[in-house]
Amino acid sequence: MHELKTRRPRQPEWLKIKIPNKRTYFNLRSLVEDQNLHTVCQEAKCPNMSECWTRGTATFMILGDVCTRSCGFCAIKTGRPTWLDTDEPRRVADAVDTMKLNHAVITSVNRDELDDGGAGIFAATIREIKKRRPQCSVEVLIPDFKGDEVALRIVVDAHPEILNHNIETVPHLYHIVRPQAKYQRSLDVLQKAKEWGMTTKSGLMVGIGEKPEEVEVVLRDLRKHGVDIITIGQYMQPTTQHLPIDRYVHPKEFEHYKQFGLSLGFSHVESGPLVRSSYHADEQVGRKLHGVFD
Numbered sequence: 001m002h003e004l005k006t007r008r009p010r011q012p013e014w015l016k017i018k019i020p021n022k023r024t025y026f027n028l029r030s031l032v033e034d035q036n037l038h039t040v041c042q043e044a045k046c047p048n049m050s051e052c053w054t055r056g057t058a059t060f061m062i063l064g065d066v067c068t069r070s071c072g073f074c075a076i077k078t079g080r081p082t083w084l085d086t087d088e089p090r091r092v093a094d095a096v097d098t099m100k101l102n103h104a105v106i107t108s109v110n111r112d113e114l115d116d117g118g119a120g121i122f123a124a125t126i127r128e129i130k131k132r133r134p135q136c137s138v139e140v141l142i143p144d145f146k147g148d149e150v151a152l153r154i155v156v157d158a159h160p161e162i163l164n165h166n167i168e169t170v171p172h173l174y175h176i177v178r179p180q181a182k183y184q185r186s187l188d189v190l191q192k193a194k195e196w197g198m199t200t201k202s203g204l205m206v207g208i209g210e211k212p213e214e215v216e217v218v219l220r221d222l223r224k225h226g227v228d229i230i231t232i233g234q235y236m237q238p239t240t241q242h243l244p245i246d247r248y249v250h251p252k253e254f255e256h257y258k259q260f261g262l263s264l265g266f267s268h269v270e271s272g273p274l275v276r277s278s279y280h281a282d283e284q285v286g287r288k289l290h291g292v293f294d
Contacts, residue, residue, distance in 0.1 A: 012248050015234065015273050059105035059141070059277075060092050062125055063118040067109035069180045073168070073205065075238035076109060084114065089121060093128035096136055104129055105277075106160075107141035110180075117143060119151035123158035130159075137161040139201070141277055147185045149192060156196045162229070163193045164201035166277060167222060170214040176243060177208060187225045194226030203231035203277045209246040212253065216260060223264040230266050232257050233275035249273065 061076075064085065070078040096104045106125050111118040126138050139162040145151035156163065167186050169177040186202075194200045202222050206215060215232075222230060232254060237245050254271045261269035 009245060009248055014251055015248065058099060058101055059107055061107050061109065062088050062092065062121055063108040063111050065109065068112040069110040071178050072176050072243040073208065073235060081111060089125040089128040092125050093132040096129050097132045101136050103137045103139065105139045105141060108143060110143045112146060116151045116154060117145040117148060119145060119154040122155045126158035126160050139164060141166065144181060144185055144189050147188065152189060152192060156193060156198055161199065162201050163198040164277060165189050166203040167218060168204055169208060170210040170218055173209055187221060190227050191225040200227045201229035202227050205233060205235035207245055207247050207249045208235040208243060215257060219261050219264060223266060228266065229268045230261050231275050231277055232271040234273040
């Protein structure tokens, strides 16, 4: 039986996090706070926040900051949300326009208590951004909507440039990493979005207890279900209350995953210790707009 380690391994040199550009960081943080918005960059303690914001890319977290699920890796608060902010799409679009973003990523907490899982707010946010700043491409990082195809269709019909849903980990770790999710359901969500004409994307963490051959199986599964883009990054324990790090994956192993993914036919593979779902997302959508994924 698999057991996770209780002692954290020593952090290697290749995991140095860049110090934020103070002026850019604080200006954008003030804007986000003034609009009463949330970014997953802040909530999930992303190591690439400064780099992405400086490049004109940001990831907004809609539907509040309380999640109805309790994933073992995630720093976002778990609980029972008490309300739905229907003005949020407008405020996100205002922030995108003020920040002069070229590419906006929209993600959310899980809102399993809502009939549509929050799909309507996703769609409204996409449309508001395209109305306020037409030159800004939009990527959505969606929950699984409990497999509800009607909810998924609501998001697809708003025409984001990229639809992302993260597989997160290998199947045998789902019970501790994503206890309220299902591996096959996530694959089915991605496949259906692809059937409806979306450019699809997914991501997973490594160093959480998986074996390299298991990662390869997941990559094969994602490709079989039509996924175009894949991101692979090192799992970093947000707090001592979250799942411990099993190991720090060497950059050479990340390079192996990249080459393996490309050999399977993924159009773009972003693989490295500090890679997160939205890392270099602007480059990926640029490739789409130039026909690479057609």
